[in-house]
Amino acid sequence: MTLFQKKLWIGLIIMALLSPIGILLPEKFNAGDAWGEWGTDTLEKLLGYVPEGLKKLTDLWKAPIADYNLGSENSPIIIQVLSYVISGILGIAIVGGVVYLISRLLVKANGKEHRV
Amino acid sequence: MHIPDGYLSPQTYVPLYGASFIFWAVALKKFKKDMSAKYIPYLAMASAFSFLIQMFNIPIPGGTTGHAVGAGIIAILLGPWTAVIAVSVVLIIQAVVFGDGGITAIGANCFNMAVVMPFVSYWIFKVVKGNSKGGMRLYTAAFLSGWLGLSIAALITAVEFGIQPLIAMSSDGRPLYAPYPLSVAVPVMALEHLLLFGIVEGIVTVLLLKYFIKHEPDLIYAVKEY
Numbered sequence: 001m002t003l004f005q006k007k008l009w010i011g012l013i014i015m016a017l018l019s020p021i022g023i024l025l026p027e028k029f030n031a032g033d034a035w036g037e038w039g040t041d042t043l044e045k046l047l048g049y050v051p052e053g054l055k056k057l058t059d060l061w062k063a064p065i066a067d068y069n070l071g072s073e074n075s076p077i078i079i080q081v082l083s084y085v086i087s088g089i090l091g092i093a094i095v096g097g098v099v100y101l102i103s104r105l106l107v108k109a110n111g112k113e114h115r116v
Numbered sequence: 117m118h119i120p121d122g123y124l125s126p127q128t129y130v131p132l133y134g135a136s137f138i139f140w141a142v143a144l145k146k147f148k149k150d151m152s153a154k155y156i157p158y159l160a161m162a163s164a165f166s167f168l169i170q171m172f173n174i175p176i177p178g179g180t181t182g183h184a185v186g187a188g189i190i191a192i193l194l195g196p197w198t199a200v201i202a203v204s205v206v207l208i209i210q211a212v213v214f215g216d217g218g219i220t221a222i223g224a225n226c227f228n229m230a231v232v233m234p235f236v237s238y239w240i241f242k243v244v245k246g247n248s249k250g251g252m253r254l255y256t257a258a259f260l261s262g263w264l265g266l267s268i269a270a271l272i273t274a275v276e277f278g279i280q281p282l283i284a285m286s287s288d289g290r291p292l293y294a295p296y297p298l299s300v301a302v303p304v305m306a307l308e309h310l311l312l313f314g315i316v317e318g319i320v321t322v323l324l325l326k327y328f329i330k331h332e333p334d335l336i337y338a339v340k341e342y
Contacts, residue, residue, distance in 0.1 A: 001157070004332055008161050015168040022172040022183070031175030034182055035304055036277050036294065037120055043295070053284060053292030054122035061121065063215030068171070087214060088168055094213065095163040098205050103156040106148040 016088030020081040027077075065090070117182070117273050117305075118210065118225055121218030123294040125284045128276055133223030136204070139231045143200040155194065158335065162190045162202040167209070170216075174316055182313035185229050188237030188265040189321045192258065193328060195337040199234035206230075228273045237265030237321075241338055249339070250329065255322050262321030267306065267314040274298075274305035 001009075026032075033042065040050045040058055068087035071079040124132075151159075166186040173181040191199040204226045210216040217225045244257035278298030281291040294301070328336055 005157055005161070012161060012164050012168060015165075016171075019168060019171040022174075026173050026175040026181045029175040029177040031173075031177060031179055031181045033180065034117065034173075035180045035308065036123060036273070036296075036301065037118060047295055049290065051122075051291050051293055051295055052286050053125065054294075057122035057218070057220060058120070061211075061215065061219045063211075064213055066215035068214050068216070084171065088171055090213075091167040091171075091209065092164040095167050095205050095209050096160040098209065099160045099163045099202065100156060102144075102201070102205070103147075103151065103159055106144065107151050107153055107156065 012092055013089075016092060017085060019088040020084045023080060023084055024077075117185070117229060117270055118207075118217030119221040119228075119273065119276065121220050123218070123280070124221055124224055124276060125280055125293045126220075127283050128280065128293075129220045129224055132221075132227045132276070136223040136226040136231060139200050139227075140204060143197045143204075146197045147201060151198070155198075158194060159198060159202055162186075162194055162199070163205050166190060166203050166206045169320065170206070170210070174313055176308060176312060180308065182308055184262070184313065184317040184320050185233060185266060185269070186317075186320065187229055187233040187269075188241070188262040188317060189258075189324045191234035191238040191265075192241050192261065192321070192325060192338040193336055196234045196238040198337075199238075200230050203230035203234065224273075224276055228269045228276070232272050233265045233269040236268045237261040238338065240264055245338075254339075255325070258322045258325045259318040261318075263310075263314040263318035266317040267309040270305045270309035270313075271302065274301040277301040277305075 033039070038046065040055065043050050043054070065083070065087055068084050069075065069080055070083040070086065169184050169186045171183070173183050175181050185203065187199050187203045190202050194202065207217060207225050207230055208222055211219055211222050211225070238261070241257045241261035244260055245254055248254045248257075275298065277294040277296060278301035280294035281297050284292040286292055325336075333339070
């Protein structure tokens with residue numbers, strides 16, 4: 001790994017450590033979900049009903065770390081902040097790992113693995 | 117801009133899966149042909165960067181939130197086809213592991229943020245930059261690339277939301293999926309991205325480009341001579 005690459009990785013880890021800004025700022029400014037990404041409770045409040053088709057699909061998938069939160073929506077903020085940092089670090093590891101695997105498989109096939 | 121499950125009708129999400137599949141297939145083919153091992157760590161970092169920058173939700177006080185995506189700067193640094201792969205991996209992991217964006221909407225979300233955005237950003241950067249090697253014009257190109265790339269991706273997303281009431285209504289006349297019409301979805305999403313989130317994306321694009329030009333100028337795909 002070059003020094004430049006090392007610096008970039010450190011930058012990414014710092015981003016993960018700072019990521020809770022992304023939940024604390026919206027909380028402070030009383031800003032909710034992104035437009036068009038509301039849960040069914042919020043839709044019920046906005047519209048007075050939940051669209052039928054939407055209701056059927058909405059719980060299709062139960063994500064292991066839904067909303068980057070290891071606790072629940074009502075967990076204390078410290079749990080949410082810690083969950084967010086852990087999600088950031090996990091995110092780096094998972095997407096980095098997946099990309100690395102895809103790349104290794106494909107680049108090996110083209111014989112350019114030693115070309116620098 | 118991550119469309120959840122239930123907001124798009126099958127008539128919308130199935131064709132968008134198809135569109136994304138085509139881009140994935142071409143991107144992987146090009147990747148296999150052109151990529152050399154030197155770039156693999158940068159590709160992994162690009163994906164990690166996109167994942168992280170999306171965690172920084174920016175609030176509109178009393179309203180909604182949004183975030184940068186990083187697809188523009190990735191397209192400039194590594195090329196638009198490589199950006200398709202880098203950002204698609206992020207969006208798929210976000211949906212599967214973190215429930216951010218729906219499983220049925222993976223095709224749509226990848227089309228908007230991992231196809232439309234990198235290509236629009238890359239094209240704007242190349243056109244505005246012209247032959248300039250640095251200075252104001254290059255950075256203006258970078259800003260516009262991030263700003264408009266994200267805003268146009270948001271516009272496309274808004275169209276996908278906004279056509280739902282036209283596609284599918286229940287028997288009592290209520291929308292079955294995303295409830296708001298084009299006349300609401302398009303102005304809301306276009307404005308919030310043009311006025312705030314896109315500007316953040318533009319600034320991020322400029323700062324990172326500056327950093328790479330200073331430290332590793334030979335790496336940058338979009339300023340290489342062919």
